[in-house]
Amino acid sequence: MVRLQTCENPPKKLKPGNYWYDKVSGFWGKEGQKPCQIISPHLDVGGPIWDKASNGNTKVKINNREITKEELWMLKLAGVECEGHPHFWVSADGSYQEEGQKNVKGRIWDRTGMKLVCAVLSLPTPSDIANPCGEEVNNVSGVVPEQNTLHKLLLVGYSRSGTSTIFKQAKLLYNVNFSEDERQNIKFMIQSNLYGYLGILLERREQFEEESLIERRKRHSIDRSGPSGNTGQGDNKTIYSIGPKLKAFSDWLLQVKMSGNLESIFPTATREYAPLVEELWKDAAIQATYNRRSELEMIPRVASYFLDRAVEISRTDYEPSDTDILYAEGTTSSKGLASMEFSLPKSAQDGSMEPADQHDPSLSYQLIRVHARSLGKNGKWLEMFEDVKIVLFSVSLTDYDQFSEDDNGICTNKMLASKKLFESIVTHPTSDRMEFLLILNKFDLLEEKIEQVPLTECEWFNDFNSMISENNHHSSSISVFPTPPLAQRAFHYIAVKFKRLFTSLTGRKLYVSLVTGLEPDTVDEALKYAGEILKWASEEGIKPSDIDLSSCSNEVSSSS
Structure with a gap:
């Protein structure tokens, strides 16, 4: 001794x-x-x-x-x-x-x-x-102080489901500082993404230009208004055409992109080419291409936020703001792994707390974000998280009409891919002792999309009925509940689909939280809800409150 x-x-x-x-x-x-x-x-x-x-x-x-x-x-x-x-x-x-x-x-x-x-x-x-x-891991020795209770929350989801945004939002919410190394890595990522966004726009600009020229030639062959064989310069220009200087830069950038060496030109070239990036972004041809962004699946909504500030972002003394960090795509961490510790209020439902955000120092949480690629086949990474008490599974509500290539190069619907990943995790033997909170993310984008693209684009949702039957509207002097908006009904429907799937696979209850990753209140509410689930799951006979989505009207959730 x-x-x-x-x-x-x-x-x-x-x-x-x-x-x-x-x-x-x-x-x-x-x-x-x-x-x-x-x-x-x-x-x-x-x-x-x-x-x-x-x-x-x-x-x-x-x-x-x-x-x-x-x-x-x-x-x-x-x-x-x-x-x-x-x-x-x-x-x-x-x-x-x-x-x-x-x-x-x-x-x-x-x-x-x-x-x-x-x-x-x-x-x-x-x-x-x-x-x-530079990750904020307070308990770096791996030894949890015995007077504290550390609850581990595992945050996972299919590619681009918003887990990185939720993780960064949590850091900002609970005052977990981004280290200098993290900020520098995110700065590099933002600067390199500028060229990635521009490369996508330039590729589609060429496609749109070629399509316009083909359409013009078709019209010209039908209606020859000028002398035969007239091929003036004006015939080869469309709203998607760019000048020689920008065309030369465009050709070079696309060549670098196709070679897979886009990141090799950074950081030295970032400042040198910034004026050309700005000039291209403001060019009428690129703006016309960007106006068709509904056809550009790989362009995120934050692209214009950063491209509008290309010169500022490309400066060597540029320092990303908290908003820049939040909007930046992805996180930079080892093997897609990121971790942070934070504390939550003593009780999310305790109205007697004197400030509302008073924290219980004996309760701490570790949020672990693992990229889907890092989980490996059949969720083998889950074996490393036997002490995790709850899994937060994020699903992008807008994935129902999106496609991506799987590990075998097969193009698959992203909502179905998310469903497959969900099934593999909840049926893993390690998950038997874990609670599950489904985070349905990007509700703000669903509100925009659902009016234009029907939910039935995904075959899993083919029984969704967007119409409300007249049988639900009874003439009465008693006021009735207003019809929920289409996006709200779609959210309830998707939640029910996952809840029924989870129950059929596990015989247990799935909890659901509606989140918009860029809105801090919704992330805060989801993480507090996770804390409540853990609290009540440990108390015999007490369960956290949850909207019984399965009781939604069949007219809202299904046509069956």
Whole structure:
């Protein structure tokens, strides 16, 4: 005990019990469990470590101990080759070498973002290793203070479902600062996206120009008003035509884009080409192309927000504002993984709280955002989140008529792809102990789209009835509820479809929250709702309030 308590890096909150200790690396943990700390190595404490000390079952060993699956994932993400069941020797600073090899192969924690990965997986890292990716992870040692309760919330969704916007909005809501590295990475992402947006517009400009010229030639062949063979310069110009200087820049940019090396011209070229970007964006041909943005699936609604400020954004001294960060597409993190800790009010329904936002310091939450690509096939990443109590699954309400290529290159409806991902997660064995909150996102865009594009564009929604039967309107002196707007009925219908799907797969109840990621109040409400679900799920016989969407009128939700 004296040796343990007086060493340079002693075990924290040491209590009576059985522990294992790896003298080479300093890894320390409770018997039968994964490591929870890294203490000073080479202490004369205990005897040789047992291969089953942490109850590992991976057939991979570190310093004679068979490691746990969380540690195996940590090694793989660090780039360590673990095939063939090797035996590694790892020192206290993270240097590792394979058994029988004399040369050190590298350091586990050198890889960018590994400290974040370890924190999310509740694995320790040396206390003197700086956080390279700048993520706000307060509990970087992976050890949760015993007086605090840390609830983990896993945020997932199909590509472009809005999880990155929700995550960044949460950071702004709960005053979790963006580090300098994060801001610099987001700045680079915003600047490079300028050229990505412009590349999409230039590709479609060429297509629209060619279509206009073909249509003009067809009309000319039918009605020859001028001399035969007249091919004046005016015949080759349309509203989608651009001048020689901009055409030369356009050809170069599209060539770089097609080669897949668009990011290679940054950051040095950003400032040099900014005036041309601005000139192109203001050109009548590009504006005419942008006016047909309903036909440009890859152009996000924030494109004009950034393109309008091309010169400002391209300056070397440009600093993204909080709004810029929120509007920027995606997050920058290791392997699509991002994490933050925050606290919520003591109770979302406690009207007696003196300020409304008074926080309970003993209740903290860790929001973990994982990109769909990082979940892997069959949701294998879920095995790393056994201690997660609730999954927040985000679905874009506007995906019902959108398509994307799957892993096999097959074009598939994005709502159906989201449904498939949802099914794979909720049926994963790890999910049995988790609550699920469905976040139906981008309601503001649904309100715009639903009036033009019917919900039945998605085959899963082919029984949606957008019309309200006259049978629902009874002549009476008693006032009746007004007919809900079409977007509201569509939201209820989609919620019911997912709720019924979830119940059929699990026999449990799915909770639903309506969100617009760019509106902080809706994100705040959804995360507070998640906290309420966790609170009541832990109390026998008490369930959180939830709109019983299944009771919606059949006329609203279905034609059946």
